[in-house]
Amino acid sequence: MGKQMTEMLKGILEGVVLAILAVRPAYGYEITAWLREHGFADIAEGTVYALLVRVEQKGLVDVEKVPSEKGPPRKVYSLNAQGQAYLDEFWGTWSFLAERIDQLRDGGR
Amino acid sequence: MGKQMTEMLKGILEGVVLAILAVRPAYGYEITAWLREHGFADIAEGTVYALLVRVEQKGLVDVEKVPSEKGPPRKVYSLNAQGQAYLDEFWGTWSFLAERIDQLRDGGR
DNA sequence: ACTCGGTACTCAGTGTTACTATCTACCGGT
């Protein structure tokens, strides 16, 4: 994947992950797999975990340790009220940006 | 403007500026003004100049000094072939991302 | 019993990017 994608993901990936958590709670490994399946091909594992730590510290998600049948216990993240508010704001910002940029593409004005 | 916007702009602003230059050549101050008028309200002046230096060093634009009636000479930037190629790639990346994210918004899948 | 592959998470260090704040410089009008 290009460097462009990498840079564009900044500030977007966080919203994407929160959007995933809005559908249903999930744990890091699962989210990474989901992203890979859905076209965000080359997102490093470490990136997702680091991001989850950040959103946890910001208080946007609740965490629950769940023992796994294979491997170490899973940290299952779920969106809380504050996270939902943040996500709503994210969609607002995204809509605004996407609109401006699509406008820019067809016609330059 | 929120911190979210700031972070989202990373990797996008460069494409936006190149898209502006694709329509017609322009200089830094002009680009800043254009951005302000078109809703990218709080982009600091220094940001645009730094960005222009970057794209110039990457060889994506040609530069021409044009004496101004007011103030110091303008550095007029115009998109060259390499810049056009980069811009095309940017649109490709953007389309991909925008599609995934819009998909994510309505329904989570 | 022992390795091996898959699952799951952690962490230190790096590079890119936009912001802030400040500075230089030129011009016309008062």
Add this chain to the structure above:
DNA sequence: ACCGGTAGATAGTAACACTGAGTACCGAGT
């Protein structure tokens, strides 16, 4: 002579995703 608007440059900072390595746990095959 000064001031506001035009035009550009620069040093330092913070945020974010990446790289690369490491830890740990389990079940199946040999």
